[in-house]
Amino acid sequence: MSESPFHHLMPLCQLPARATGRICELTGDSEFCQRIREMGFGESVYVTKIAGNGTILCQLNGTRIGLSHDAARQILVERVGSR
Amino acid sequence: MAKAPVYAIVGNPNCGKSTLFNALTGLKQKVGNYPGVTVEKKTGTLYSQHGQPITIIDLPGAYSLAARSPDEAVTRDVLLGRREDTAQPDRVLCIVDATNLERNLYLVHQVLDLGRPVILILNMMDLAAQAGISIRVARLSQMLGIPVIPCEAVNGKGIIELKLAISRHDLPLSRHAWDIPAPIAPAVAELQASLVSNGGKAPLIARAEALLLLTDQDSVRVAGSAPLDAKTQEILRSWQSRWEAQGVDWAGTLVSSRYEAIGRLASEVAQSAKPSAQTLSDRIDAVVIHPLWGWVVLALVMTLLFFSIFKFAQAPMDWIGDGNAALAGWIRGLMPDGDLRNLLTDGVIGGVGTIVTFLPQILILFFFIGLLESTGYMARAAFIMDRLMGHVGLNGKSFIPLLSSYACAIPGIMATRTIEDPKDRLVTILVAPLMSCSARLPVYLLMIAALFPGPTYPIAAKVGIMVLMYALGTIGAFGFAWLFKRTLLRGKPPLMIMELPPYRLPRIKDVLLQMTERAGLFLKNAGTVILAISIVLWLLAAYPKSPAGATATEQLAHSFAGRAGHLLEPVIKPIGFDWHIGIGLISSFAAREVFVSTMGVVFSAESGGEDTTSLRHALNAARWPDGRVLFTPLVCITLMVFYVFAMQCMSTIAVVRRETNSWRWPLFQTAYMTGAAWIICFIVYQSGTALGF
Ligand SMILES: Nc1nc2c(ncn2[C@@H]2O[C@H](COP(=O)(O)OP(=O)(O)OP(=O)(O)O)[C@@H](O)[C@H]2O)c(=O)[nH]1
Numbered sequence A: 001m002s003e004s005p006f007h008h009l010m011p012l013c014q015l016p017a018r019a020t021g022r023i024c025e026l027t028g029d030s031e032f033c034q035r036i037r038e039m040g041f042g043e044s045v046y047v048t049k050i051a052g053n054g055t056i057l058c059q060l061n062g063t064r065i066g067l068s069h070d071a072a073r074q075i076l077v078e079r080v081g082s083r
Numbered sequence B: 001m002a003k004a005p006v007y008a009i010v011g012n013p014n015c016g017k018s019t020l021f022n023a024l025t026g027l028k029q030k031v032g033n034y035p036g037v038t039v040e041k042k043t044g045t046l047y048s049q050h051g052q053p054i055t056i057i058d059l060p061g062a063y064s065l066a067a068r069s070p071d072e073a074v075t076r077d078v079l080l081g082r083r084e085d086t087a088q089p090d091r092v093l094c095i096v097d098a099t100n101l102e103r104n105l106y107l108v109h110q111v112l113d114l115g116r117p118v119i120l121i122l123n124m125m126d127l128a129a130q131a132g133i134s135i136r137v138a139r140l141s142q143m144l145g146i147p148v149i150p151c152e153a154v155n156g157k158g159i160i161e162l163k164l165a166i167s168r169h170d171l172p173l174s175r176h177a178w179d180i181p182a183p184i185a186p187a188v189a190e191l192q193a194s195l196v197s198n199g200g201k202a203p204l205i206a207r208a209e210a211l212l213l214l215t216d217q218d219s220v221r222v223a224g225s226a227p228l229d230a231k232t233q234e235i236l237r238s239w240q241s242r243w244e245a246q247g248v249d250w251a252g253t254l255v256s257s258r259y260e261a262i263g264r265l266a267s268e269v270a271q272s273a274k275p276s277a278q279t280l281s282d283r284i285d286a287v288v289i290h291p292l293w294g295w296v297v298l299a300l301v302m303t304l305l306f307f308s309i310f311k312f313a314q315a316p317m318d319w320i321g322d323g324n325a326a327l328a329g330w331i332r333g334l335m336p337d338g339d340l341r342n343l344l345t346d347g348v349i350g351g352v353g354t355i356v357t358f359l360p361q362i363l364i365l366f367f368f369i370g371l372l373e374s375t376g377y378m379a380r381a382a383f384i385m386d387r388l389m390g391h392v393g394l395n396g397k398s399f400i401p402l403l404s405s406y407a408c409a410i411p412g413i414m415a416t417r418t419i420e421d422p423k424d425r426l427v428t429i430l431v432a433p434l435m436s437c438s439a440r441l442p443v444y445l446l447m448i449a450a451l452f453p454g455p456t457y458p459i460a461a462k463v464g465i466m467v468l469m470y471a472l473g474t475i476g477a478f479g480f481a482w483l484f485k486r487t488l489l490r491g492k493p494p495l496m497i498m499e500l501p502p503y504r505l506p507r508i509k510d511v512l513l514q515m516t517e518r519a520g521l522f523l524k525n526a527g528t529v530i531l532a533i534s535i536v537l538w539l540l541a542a543y544p545k546s547p548a549g550a551t552a553t554e555q556l557a558h559s560f561a562g563r564a565g566h567l568l569e570p571v572i573k574p575i576g577f578d579w580h581i582g583i584g585l586i587s588s589f590a591a592r593e594v595f596v597s598t599m600g601v602v603f604s605a606e607s608g609g610e611d612t613t614s615l616r617h618a619l620n621a622a623r624w625p626d627g628r629v630l631f632t633p634l635v636c637i638t639l640m641v642f643y644v645f646a647m648q649c650m651s652t653i654a655v656v657r658r659e660t661n662s663w664r665w666p667l668f669q670t671a672y673m674t675g676a677a678w679i680i681c682f683i684v685y686q687s688g689t690a691l692g693f
């Protein structure tokens, strides 16, 4: 799947395992957005989901980050295919 | 430079700051493979090329200077010179994990704004090479205008080059400039001017603080101990309401403009070969954080731990026991019968000697905890616990302090500084001492020995009881956390964002260091506090002297200690304890393991100094006045349950007082834990009795 103008947004928690998404939007309160932005979850960054249904393990720029389900729900991504 | 410079080590969590600090200063800061090991500053000295002493400060890891948790606030406050007990660092050693340059450079970028000389250290170059990342060090140094030194702190590579750089008299200031986004720039300038004129700050610090004020949600926290002056506060508010009206996301804009500047840097200097296939860490994680296998692994680790405690400790424990007996026998042969001799054999050897026999088990416990900490398993345990902790009202991050509390509640409580929300932190502090710490180990082991006298009992039964006690404490901690989150300290369950470091082979040196450190503490405690308590207790048990002809038991009952025990007996009789145990309960409010030494003193005083070492036999022989056995299996279990829940540790109370900054919470904690201990023991003992045990 390549990037299309009709991108289909989904929360990070719904991304299938081993799929990669591009972060499009951070919802949630400003404090949360601020922190995850500072940790590198900025808009247009690529993130790969590694595993997890409840708590989610994802890979971002070579580091593994664990996210609570509710945190992952507030990160909206556009799927860009799997690596 | 006339004055010797002060350097602070700053970097993201788990990037190797403490490892580097140890390599530079020769000190022994704790190192572990999970974020949040260091939570307080630590000062050390390095001797420069010219023999000049240079102060180095190790700091907790932080992702940003806009601190979100107390440990990050320590770093921010030291860097900005807000701590009264610490000189403001003149220079900064910024250390980054070379495998993740971009994210790590964010903090560096903020530090460069402070206008102090910075040396940039690219750590973990070995891992970067493995991952196929190459970094053009010279180019990076040229672009930033500061020294950049590649190194592997753990292998001592690059340390010499770093020492040379640190020893330099003159260090350049960074010439890296980034443009504050246009809509925000005037606000930064105005806030900076106000901080200089109204807050009395130096211009560059003022600029950095102005930027922090804008990226932080809670301006009071950013201003640190001294609240923000009213004028600046007003300027901030007026800008914020203006931006809100215009729909400008000022904080987000600031972060992304920093990341843009960093992105340009990183793309110029770092090159990564094709994204690698599954790493070893990924393959291990596929099992360890699996929703089912993860729990199996956790259970296996725990079982192995307790099994080892029973299996491998017996022999060394017997040696120490034999040593004690021989020592007591030698003293008896050497000295005439009398109070001094009894003080040595019953008080000192009966008390301190008994405690020391548990050293092997404690070493094994710390060996395992050291392995968990240095392999990277800690963060995984937090990960698989996150879901469960969510039901309790906390998140997986709180599990790391709880896990550390299995060793000792004090480092556990310190580790809660990584928790962002103050209420969640407080809840974690309140329940952390319910996790069975190493001081309970001697009590459990003594009771299990009384429960299963002799070697005929299967080791599995002993391990089973032990696991049960640890499980009970853990369930208790979760239960009370659940209760507190719903009553006293309400709040939404916090969201967890936690980095999982790559697995590493355990560094035996680090593990042994932790073990010897803890063993040293344990022995020091035995040689000081417990020795003193044992002597005082022996005196209290030996005086006042009863009339001649009294039996040893009558003497003990007549003594001060005996009277205190009798005084407590009505309260503890409903849970199956007599006044002997009462003496132990009273004295173990100083520290839990004192129970064992107290039983040693009490029962060897009573046995008339016949046999100091075999406390287990003395316990099995103890009787109620009506001839019933005192330490029935039910009483042994009840006593263990009491120690699971009761708050009996002066040092923990002192640390909770310091970390919560009030007496309210440590007192509340002592009351609720000890109250719960009594109630639960009452239920266990009474229903056990009713069922005929
Ligand atoms: N492979 C490799 N591992 C390293 C290197 N430097 C440190 N480590 C390991 O990285 C882990 C973290 O080291 P620490 O020194 O505790 O990190 P820290 O930055 O002090 O961590 P916090 O105090 O939690 O912020 C440990 O397991 C070290 O053994 C290195 O150059 N290469």
Ligand SMILES: [Mg+2]
Pocket: B017, B018, B019, B030, B031, B037, B038, B059, B060, B061
């Ligand atoms: Mg550290």
